[in-house]
Amino acid sequence: MNVTQSNRDIQGIGMTSARTRDRLVRRLMEQGIRSKEVLEQIRNVPRHLFVDEALASRAYEDTALPIGLGQTISQPYIVARMTEALLDNFTGETVLEIGTGCGYQTAILSPLVKKIYTVERIPELLRKTKKRLRQLDIYNVQYRLGDGWEGWRKYGPYDGIIVAAAAEDLPQKLLEQLAPAGRLVIPVGPAGRQELIMVTRQNDHFERVSLGLVSFVPLVKGKV
DSSP: OOHHHHHHHOOOOOSSSHHHHHHHHHHHHOOOOOOHHHHHHHHHOOGGGGSOOOGGGGSSSSOOEEEEETTTOOOHHHHHHHHHHTTOOOOEEEEEEEEOOSSSSHHHGGGGGSSEEEESSSSHHHHHHHHHHTTTTOOOOOOOOSSSOOOOGGOOOOEEEEEESSBBOOOOHHHHHHEEEEEEEESSSSSTTTEEEEEEEETTTTEEEEEEEEEEOOOOOOOO
């Protein structure tokens, strides 16, 4: 792929063009997303490159889409909501991401934090995502193939933790890897009754706030 073709692919045409992206951003604003930085990332990140080519024309709809291997790319509103909640008045440097998936959430976060440590349990998905993010010149990410329930203790504690799959209960090991005043944003609950939860570590206790109802794939234990 030459440079001109690469730029054309990133910028998009037709249903992946800047005009289509602007419509998505306006819709997210109408739904309550306020962070200019997050909205700008939603506008700039080429979501159509994170889905199968056959679904590229739907990439800027506000909906989750399949990415294969039983996984999905999250709805843009949910990505924006989780990112905004995590980074509101954020003064830290490191974020742990559980569930790398196709890398879209990673790409949204990348310029907004100093370092991302991301964990994915499916080898094929992680391999493709690492290649995709390198092609987009995203280099402040360290990858691990592993069990998201375990987190990544080596580089903790983290100023923020964001989880892209639903746990039935708050994972204790993720709470332990949260820095003082750090935030964990995670969907919690069984299928059909999940809530997006933000947990903040305050000295010797955790404060928990509900951010609304959501629907995510389950946070599966173990590696593939």
